[in-house]
Amino acid sequence: MKLYRLLTEEDTSAFCHKVTDALNKGWVLYGSPQYTFDPAANVMRCAQAVTKDAPGTYTPGIKLGAQ
Numbered sequence: 001m002k003l004y005r006l007l008t009e010e011d012t013s014a015f016c017h018k019v020t021d022a023l024n025k026g027w028v029l030y031g032s033p034q035y036t037f038d039p040a041a042n043v044m045r046c047a048q049a050v051t052k053d054a055p056g057t058y059t060p061g062i063k064l065g066a067q
Helices: 013-024
Strands: 004-012 029-036 043-053
Touching: 004 013, 013 029, 013 043
Parallel strands: none
Antiparallel strands: 004 043, 029 043
């Protein structure tokens, strides 16, 4: 099955660590990172899509972060 996640975080090193952790668990970058300003929190936010091929059959209850 093909899995998809959208990783998001404030534009800090925490975002880079989140993406790095996913890459080290076999996830692959999908597309370019995106940035937007969150006026309510007065911060920049980042997003990066990642995908992964995994055995099994997809079900909505699957915990994507545990894959």
